[in-house]
Amino acid sequence: xxxxxxxxxxxxxxxxxxxxxxxxxxxxxxxxxxxxxxxxxxxxxxxxxxxxxxxxxxxxxxxxxxxxxxxxxxxxxxxxxxxxxxxxxxxxxxxxxxxxxxxxxxxxxxxxxxxxxxxxxxxxxxxxxxxxxxxxxxxxxxxxxxxxxxxxxxxxxxxxxxxxxxxxxxxxxxxxxxxxxxxxxxxxxxxxxxxxxxxxxxxxxxxxxxxxxxxxxxxxxxxxxxxxxxxxxxxxxxxxxxxxxxxxxxxxxxxxxxxxxxxxxxxxxxxxxxxxxxxxxxxxxxxxxxxxxxxxxxxxxxxxxxxxxxxxxxxxxxxxxxxxxxxxxxxxxxxxxxxxxxxxxxxxxxxxxxxxxxxxxxxx
Amino acid sequence: xxxxxxxxxxxxxxxxxxxxxxxxxxxxxxxxxxxxxxxxxxxxxxxxxxxxxxxxxxxxxxxxxxxxxxxxxxxxxxxxxxxxxxxxxxxxxxxxxxxxxxxxxxxxxxxxxxxxxxxxxxxxxxxxxxxxxxxxxxxxxxxxxxxxxxxxxxxxxxxxxxxxxxxxxxxxxxxxxxxxxxxxxxxxxxxxxxxxxxxxxxxxxxxxxxxxxxxxxxxxxxxxxxxxxxxxxxxxxxxxxxxxxxxxxxxxxxxxxxxxxxxxxxxxxxxxxxxxxxxxxxxxxxxxxxxxxxxxxxxxxxxxxxxxxxxxxxxxxxxxxxxxxxxxxxxxxxxxxxxxxxxxxxxxxxxxxxxxxxxxxxxx
Numbered sequence: 202x203x204x205x206x207x208x209x210x211x212x213x214x215x216x217x218x219x220x221x222x223x224x225x226x227x228x229x230x231x232x233x234x235x236x237x238x239x240x241x242x243x244x245x246x247x248x249x250x251x252x253x254x255x256x257x258x259x260x261x262x263x264x265x266x267x268x269x270x271x272x273x274x275x276x277x278x279x280x281x282x283x284x285x286x287x288x289x290x291x292x293x294x295x296x297x298x299x300x301x302x303x304x305x306x307x308x309x310x311x312x313x314x315x316x317x318x319x320x321x322x323x324x325x326x327x328x329x330x331x332x333x334x335x336x337x338x339x340x341x342x343x344x345x346x347x348x349x350x351x352x353x354x355x356x357x358x359x360x361x362x363x364x365x366x367x368x369x370x371x372x373x374x375x376x377x378x379x380x381x382x383x384x385x386x387x388x389x390x391x392x393x394x395x396x397x398x399x400x401x402x403x404x405x406x407x408x409x410x411x412x413x414x415x416x417x418x419x420x421x422x423x424x425x426x427x428x429x430x431x432x433x434x435x436x437x438x439x440x441x442x443x444x445x446x447x448x449x450x451x452x453x454x455x456x457x458x459x460x461x462x463x464x465x466x467x468x469x470x471x472x473x474x475x476x477x478x479x480x481x482x483x484x485x486x487x488x489x490x491x492x493x494x495x496x497x498x499x500x501x502x503x504x505x506x507x508x509x510x511x512x513x514x515x516x517x518x519x520x521x522x523x524x525x526x527x528x529x530x531x532x533x534x535x536x537x538x539x540x541x542x543x544x545x546x547x548x549x550x551x552x553x554x555x556x557x558x559x560x561x562x563x564x565x
Numbered sequence: 566x567x568x569x570x571x572x573x574x575x576x577x578x579x580x581x582x583x584x585x586x587x588x589x590x591x592x593x594x595x596x597x598x599x600x601x602x603x604x605x606x607x608x609x610x611x612x613x614x615x616x617x618x619x620x621x622x623x624x625x626x627x628x629x630x631x632x633x634x635x636x637x638x639x640x641x642x643x644x645x646x647x648x649x650x651x652x653x654x655x656x657x658x659x660x661x662x663x664x665x666x667x668x669x670x671x672x673x674x675x676x677x678x679x680x681x682x683x684x685x686x687x688x689x690x691x692x693x694x695x696x697x698x699x700x701x702x703x704x705x706x707x708x709x710x711x712x713x714x715x716x717x718x719x720x721x722x723x724x725x726x727x728x729x730x731x732x733x734x735x736x737x738x739x740x741x742x743x744x745x746x747x748x749x750x751x752x753x754x755x756x757x758x759x760x761x762x763x764x765x766x767x768x769x770x771x772x773x774x775x776x777x778x779x780x781x782x783x784x785x786x787x788x789x790x791x792x793x794x795x796x797x798x799x800x801x802x803x804x805x806x807x808x809x810x811x812x813x814x815x816x817x818x819x820x821x822x823x824x825x826x827x828x829x830x831x832x833x834x835x836x837x838x839x840x841x842x843x844x845x846x847x848x849x850x851x852x853x854x855x856x857x858x859x860x861x862x863x864x865x866x867x868x869x870x871x872x873x874x875x876x877x878x879x880x881x882x883x884x885x886x887x888x889x890x891x892x893x894x895x896x897x898x899x900x901x902x903x904x905x906x907x908x909x910x911x912x913x914x915x916x917x918x919x920x921x922x923x924x925x926x927x928x929x
Contacts, residue, residue: 244874273870273882308867417871489853489917490925497926503672506637507781510608518637553853555919561854562861 202350204330205361205386207231207426211327212338215320217268217306217313224317225265225338226324227382228293232259233424234391235301236398238406240419246272247282247312248304249418255286256422261299263382263422264289265339266317267367271304272417275311288318292325303380303420305341305367332363339367339380342560347453351442358429360387360439364446368411368454379454381406381421383446386428387439397440398423405447410486410550411458455549460556463495464532470545471538477514478546481539484512485548492553498528505537514539566714568694569725569750571595571790575691576702579684581632581670581677588681589629589702590688591746592657596623597788598755599665600762602770604783610636611646611676612668613782619650620786625663627746627786628653629703630681631731635668636781639675652682656689667744667784669705669731696727703731703744706924711817715806722793724751724803728810732775732818743818745770745785747810750792751803761804762787769811774850774914775822819913824920827859828896834909835902841878842910845903848876849912856917862892869901878903 204210207230215224237256239249248271264285271282286300293299304312327334336346347366352359366381406421423443431439456464467486472478485491488508494501502523509516520540526533568574571594579588601620603613612635628649635646650664657663668676691698700710711730716723730745770785787807795803820828831850836842849855852872858865866887873880884904890897 242871242874243877243879244870270867273867273880276883278882307865308870309865417867417874489921493922493925496922499926501671501673503634503637503781506608506672507606510606510781513607515607516637518642519640553922555922557853558857558860558917558919558922561857562863 202332202348202363203361204332205363205384205426206428207233207386208384208424209328210331210335211324211329212331212334212336213320213324213327216316217266221340222334222338223266223268224320224324225335226328227263227335227384227424228325228328229261229424229426231426232261232299233426235260236391236395236423237301238402238421240416242417244273244417246270246304246418247278248302249420250279251282251286252301252303252420255298255301258298260301260424261293261295262289263301263303263424265303265380265382266306266312267339267341268306269304269310269312270306270308270418271312272308274309278311281312281314285314285317289321292321301422303418303422305339305380305418308417336365339365341367342459343367344457347450347457349446349449351446353438353442355429355431355435355438357431360385360429360431362443362446364450366450366454368457379406379416379419381450383421383423385423386426388427388430389425389436389439393436394423394425397436398443401440401444401447404444405451408548409451409455410483410548411455411461452549455551458551459560460554460558461551462531462554463552465495465550465552466534467548467550468534468536468545469539469547470536471540471542472544472546473542475544475546478544480512481509481514481537482546482548484508486550489553492551495528495533496552496554500525500528566696566712566727567725568696569727569748569790570792571597571750572748572788573692574695574699575688575693576695576698576700577684577688577691580680581630585704586698586702587630587632588684588688589699590692591627591699591748591788592689592692593625593788593790595790596625596663597790599624600755600759600787601665602766602785604780606781608637608781610634610668610782611642612666613784614643615646615650616665616667616784619662619665622662624665624788625657625659626653627665627667627788629667629744629746630670630676631703631705632670633668633674633676634670634672634782635676636672638673642675645676645678649678649681653685656685665786667782667786669703669744669782672781700729703729705731706823707731708821711814711821713810713813715810717802717806719793719795719799719802721795724749724793724795726807726810728814730814730818732821743770743780743783745814747785747787749787750790752791752794753789753800753803757800758787758789761800762807765804765808765811768808769815772912773815773819774847774912775819775825816913819915822915823924824918824922825915826895826918827916829859829914829916830898831912831914832898832900832909833903833911834900835904835906836908836910837906839908839910841905842908844876845873845878845901846910846912848872850914853917856915859892859897860916860918864889864892
């Protein structure tokens with residue numbers, strides 16, 4: 202595993218959390234191009250607002266903090282965030298518009314901007330091949346580090362893709378409190394990257410559901426440093442690799458979901474439309490009753506019928522087919538053929554457990 | 566408390582459940598008129614299908630079973646249900662179209678029609694003022710009997726309203742696994758009763774949310790035996806009493822929700838539209854994160870902001886007002902003023918607890 206050419210990483214503690222790293226930095230040697238995906242929550246964090254404004258510019262650095270969502274916290278929240286970015290920009294000899302920012306943690310508390318600004322020089326000084334420091338700085342209730350790596354040989358050289366993610370609650374399709382940062386040294390047209398990543402994000406980060414709650418902070422950044430130019434007939438190979446990497450990070454988020462004991466892949470088949478297949482997958486994976494049954498290794502599949510009826514999908518009893526691998530295992534595959542048409546959709550989800558409640562009863 | 570004039574009740578064990586009553590009967594001396602409300606789930610039970618077909622006719626009896634949802638159970642399910650009703654009709658010297666039926670319990674198992682049919686004569690023989698037997702026969706995971714009673718003096722005599730309900734999981738606005746039977750000896754135009762009960766159901770049984778799951782079996786029947794004629798200027802008094810009775814039954818369902826330790830009344834104010842207020846109330850009351858926080862007596866109100874953003878309600882940080890009574894108490898009142906307009910909505914909900922998961926992990 203290596204950091205793609207053109208990037209350096211750092212992670213430190215700046216005092217947002219009492220212990221553990223809470224401030225991370227991705228820095229481009231020159232400038233990178235970014236493709237970005239944000240939460241669809243109507244009350245996004247200030248970090249999301251600032252990054253939305255900046256991501257189309259050449260990107261010099263991405264600042265990430267954990268322990269504070271920087272959302273709905275203070276009337277000066279937006280100004281604070283811009284001030285942090287502008288301080289980082291000055292230290293890196295660029296403009297505020299070249300900086301991206303992402304945050305994760307509790308909603309409603311003011312981000313301690315002085316602590317962050319004071320520690321920026323130290324953060325910059327620590328920049329290097331610090332994969333471990335960086336991934337540590339983005340974790341909240343995550344119990345393991347979520348890193349994925351791909352090395353692909355093309356005609357003009359080797360391309361690296363290094364991806365990071367954090368979970369682990371408030372995860373619903375269209376992202377939720379998850380952050381992911383994907384770095385690559387490929388040189389590919391930004392519009393092509395945008396186009397291929399849209400589909401990839403839909404099949405990975407937008408196909409996971411922990412608790413049906415959409416966070417205010419979800420962010421995926423894909424940054425490319427444009428070092429290795431590939432041929433147009435090689436785009437598919439890159440796409441396949443990027444997709445595998447994103448799906449593997451997405452699965453890690455679900456596997457590390459708060460309190461989860463089971464990982465469930467739900468494959469909906471035979472839906473009338475793609476939209477119906479998605480609705481079916483999301484209704485089942487959001488059902489507290491279904492998720493509790495899986496926790497109990499209890500094949501109470503009437504709850505699947507009920508969840509499908511709840512989103513207005515009528516079924517024919519003699520037709521629908523439900524296949525399920527052993528509920529005793531940690532990894533479960535559930536295939537539901539609605540026998541209504543030809544569309545399909547897949548979602549990754551987990552069980553609902555007393556530990557999830559315990560974590561979220563105490564978290565603040 | 567008394568059974569309204571013109572009705573008799575019974576409850577027995579017929580063998581669907583190993584112990585406890587599981588078969589109940591409401592019988593009209595003559596015929597009653599019914600107003601009915603059913604689940605909006607697209608895969609309703611056979612009992613719902615048969616009652617939907619029959620409820621506009623004069624009603625002789627309502628048969629209720631617990632322990633089996635009579636839903637998605639067998640290709641002959643509808644025929645079985647009609648056979649049960651037709652057997653009951655014969656014993657009561659009426660037609661099948663004069664019978665209503667409701668079921669609650671597990672989805673996907675065939676209703677044991679022989680056990681029911683065999684026990685119908687015994688059930689009829691037991692008919693009387695058996696309030697306790699009847700309410701016992703409709704319970705599943707309910708921990709207490711849900712009965713409400715009103716006695717109202719009108720110019721022409723005293724009107725009785727006696728209401729029963731059962732919960733206690735799969736409860737989402739638009740009803741869920743809840744059944745309610747309301748009997749009254751009032752004589753009032755059926756269309757007027759239909760009109761006033763629509764609003765009442767919306768403000769009571771359609772304003773409760775336990776776990777955001779809509780059941781296949783929800784049913785409310787309001788039956789009137791037409792004994793006491795009221796004057797047109799007395800309709801409002803009857804309406805107020807019926808409303809109080811329905812709200813009190815609805816609250817009982819939430820208070821007895823599976824595993825719940827807290828009862829929460831959420832009042833949304835200042836929404837742009839009634840629809841927005843409803844959406845806000847339902848999103849917050851469905852949030853596993855919010856409900857876990859309440860269980861932990863944890864004022865993590867960022868989760869309210871997040872739940873509102875999830876349903877596309879953008880908020881102004883300086884304006885929104887959240888007021889909450891003590892989280893330490895068993896009854897909690899939460900008022901959220903969105904400061905966007907003048908519409909409001911109220912929902913009754915509860916916390917999410919490890920015990921809810923335990924009950925639903927094991928239930929089958």
